[in-house]
Amino acid sequence: MGESTALWTLAAPGLAIAERQTPASVLRIRRPDAAVIRALGEAFGLSWPAAPNTVAEGAVRIAWLAPGEWLLFASAEPVGEPVATACEGWLHHLSDVTAGYRLWRIEGPRSRDLLAKGAALDTHPRVFRSGQCAQTLFAKVHALVIPDRSGDAFDLLTDVSFAGHVRAWFIDAAEEFRA
Amino acid sequence: MLLIPCPWCGPRDEIEFRCGGQSHIQRPEPFDAVSDEAWADYLFTRINPKGVSYERWLHVFGCRQWFNVARDTRTHEIHAVYRMGEPKPDLRGVE
Secondary structure, eight states, X not given: OOOOOOSEEEEETTEEEEEEOOOOEEEEXXXXXXXXXHXXXXXXXXXXXOSTTBEEESSSEEEEEETTEEEESSOHHHHHHHHHHHTTTSOEEEXXXXXXXXXXXXXXXXXXXXXXXXXXXXXXXXXXOTTXXXXXXXXXXXEEEEEOTTSSEEEEEEEGGGHHHHHXXXXXXXXXXXX | OOEEXXXXXXXXXXXXXXXXXXXXXXXXXXXXXOOHHHHHHHHHOOOOOSSEEEEEEEOTTTTOOEEEEEEETTTOOEEEEEETTSOOOOOTTTO
């Protein structure tokens, strides 16, 4: 996955935050069965995340959002054809939501401490590992949280309209780590 | 704060949810033969139990799914969580 340049960054001891634009599409399928899940997995070369709150990563990262609903970290154009082929005969729709979201990369040994200030979600690696994801309220904003393989990095996806608020929240929240 | 076990996401804080009121309400049919009284009852009359209350909840800041919760109005204890369309669980002994 090619990383776009950061729109905004913040660094504090043990903490680095970068705000980026990310390509994103939402796929919805009404009551998908095992066959269409398998076809999607084959089309994308991964095990399709059919279980609640799981993530799969191949050429495209895919996160479970709701029953029959997934977020694809790709714009709709490149994934449109494989999705349409895999979902043939199924009522489904794919929409590009790239313009609607911002991706926040939070790294460093203090990343979990920072998350804990904004969300009640248990992010301990014992219960929240790579391959999982969760939607929750973070700093009063609906967010999708995806833990990284390394264990002390997280990706956060929030609505673009809250970007200013989230930025200000990060600045305030990171203040205590400077002391 | 309540800790509500979403059938999809597991236990989450109450602030992620919205309560949708009494569950298992059946819309009277056929619509053109329903008396005003029965229709008003369907729209407005809600039971207000002291004990187990069967409620609809929405995980609005999570998977955005509706589901049922059997909650004790005296203690806030959640006896059961079950998906929409599933029958009421047998809670004899706790009701």
